[in-house]
Amino acid sequence: MAAAIGDEPPLADAPLADAAAIRRAMEYYAGRDWTDGLPVVPVTESYLAEFLAQTGRDPDEVVLSMPHLNRQCTVRLAAINAGLAGCRPEYFPVVLAAWDSLRAEGYAGRAIWQSTTGTAPFLLVNGPVRGRIGMNAAGNVFGSGFRANATIGRAIRLTAINAFGLRPHQLDQATQGTPAKYTACIAENEEESPWPPLHADHGLDPSDSAVTAMIIRSCIHIEARHTTVPEQLALDLAGTISRTGALIHETISALVVLGPEHARVLAGAGWSKADLSRFIYDHAVRSRAELAAVGKDAIARQTRWRLPADHPDAIPDQAEMDGNPHRVRVLNSPGAVLVAVAGANNAGVSAVIETFGPRGGPPAVVRVEDERGTT
Amino acid sequence: MADGILLERAGVPAVSICTDSFLAPARAMAKVYGFPGFEFVTVPHPLASLDGAQIQARARDVLPGVLRILGPES
Numbered sequence: 001m002a003a004a005i006g007d008e009p010p011l012a013d014a015p016l017a018d019a020a021a022i023r024r025a026m027e028y029y030a031g032r033d034w035t036d037g038l039p040v041v042p043v044t045e046s047y048l049a050e051f052l053a054q055t056g057r058d059p060d061e062v063v064l065s066m067p068h069l070n071r072q073c074t075v076r077l078a079a080i081n082a083g084l085a086g087c088r089p090e091y092f093p094v095v096l097a098a099w100d101s102l103r104a105e106g107y108a109g110r111a112i113w114q115s116t117t118g119t120a121p122f123l124l125v126n127g128p129v130r131g132r133i134g135m136n137a138a139g140n141v142f143g144s145g146f147r148a149n150a151t152i153g154r155a156i157r158l159t160a161i162n163a164f165g166l167r168p169h170q171l172d173q174a175t176q177g178t179p180a181k182y183t184a185c186i187a188e189n190e191e192e193s194p195w196p197p198l199h200a201d202h203g204l205d206p207s208d209s210a211v212t213a214m215i216i217r218s219c220i221h222i223e224a225r226h227t228t229v230p231e232q233l234a235l236d237l238a239g240t241i242s243r244t245g246a247l248i249h250e251t252i253s254a255l256v257v258l259g260p261e262h263a264r265v266l267a268g269a270g271w272s273k274a275d276l277s278r279f280i281y282d283h284a285v286r287s288r289a290e291l292a293a294v295g296k297d298a299i300a301r302q303t304r305w306r307l308p309a310d311h312p313d314a315i316p317d318q319a320e321m322d323g324n325p326h327r328v329r330v331l332n333s334p335g336a337v338l339v340a341v342a343g344a345n346n347a348g349v350s351a352v353i354e355t356f357g358p359r360g361g362p363p364a365v366v367r368v369e370d371e372r373g374t375t
Numbered sequence: 376m377a378d379g380i381l382l383e384r385a386g387v388p389a390v391s392i393c394t395d396s397f398l399a400p401a402r403a404m405a406k407v408y409g410f411p412g413f414e415f416v417t418v419p420h421p422l423a424s425l426d427g428a429q430i431q432a433r434a435r436d437v438l439p440g441v442l443r444i445l446g447p448e449s
Binding site for chain 2: 068069070071114165169170171172173312
């Protein structure tokens, strides 16, 4: 167990360095706005080379383009920002896989991080790399305290700021944003999950390591500590997913992150992850009257965003067209709900991560290169 | 903003319109597109929650600014 500051004579074995020089370096980066507001780690050419040595890719290879800004992130820029974020060089293959996954996911390249919506990148890491670099999959999994989680997530956001210029009050027009914009990176608790890990559900071998990136809006916790009835728990999840406040588009999507205790309630009753997704799809429903009460009972002709039925641009939503107009599904398919397991096995607590867009297709699961730079 | 600049560069007269809440990002976008002096007009925020009559009022208010930038021959 690590000692707390104050337990020992302070700084007894700290490296000797000129604190004023360190502060000058920190202020240099802050003064150039190459930061999310927190201090960054200085990156020299030699330190950058340690990151680039972790991959077989050309430093000039593009990992993500934003054509509307005429800006690109290369392997080199991704490495510089991983260094600034506080990553150790051996985390870099995970950062690269995150960029590959964001490129495959699609929204990041299409101006979503400039939107008033205020979304954040979110990364789910699977496989043996979790243990190799010390990622947290258990207690406080959405919280602070673990360098790999904290800095890999931060590397993505710093790149958005520094390589793409998406600074708040400038090109980032988020109305409120989300605390997840500082960093949002978790590992799946595969060891305490009763099911195969998420990357194995989507064609990879469990011995592979993988990153699955999503664009997220909110992280909402589900308290259900005493239930052992799978339907009760699943209805609690469906009720949270179908909250009307989340409905900007006609339908929404989510990643359900079950605590191990909840996963075992479901698996113990014979439910698979697909069974849970199907149940939630069938029960994440709002009545037409409930939607009318909040002015979201129709959709706009062009954008298909929800608005009141008496709005001049309003057209009927899909539920209206399907012949069951009073029972409106908020998900387009069972695939719009992904399921993973993370957190400590110590209470009946789970979370719904609201992901951006209707989704429903396969998630952007990307394999992490091994140390030799091959996949 | 990008659409307005790209249309102008393609030879199509265009005027970008945004609400005053987007003044800073609009200017930043014009700079990204290498046109920091690009002229556009703003209307008071908000827009999305207005009714038809209010939208028409906004359009009437903004029209002189649009015509000034377009510079039509009288």
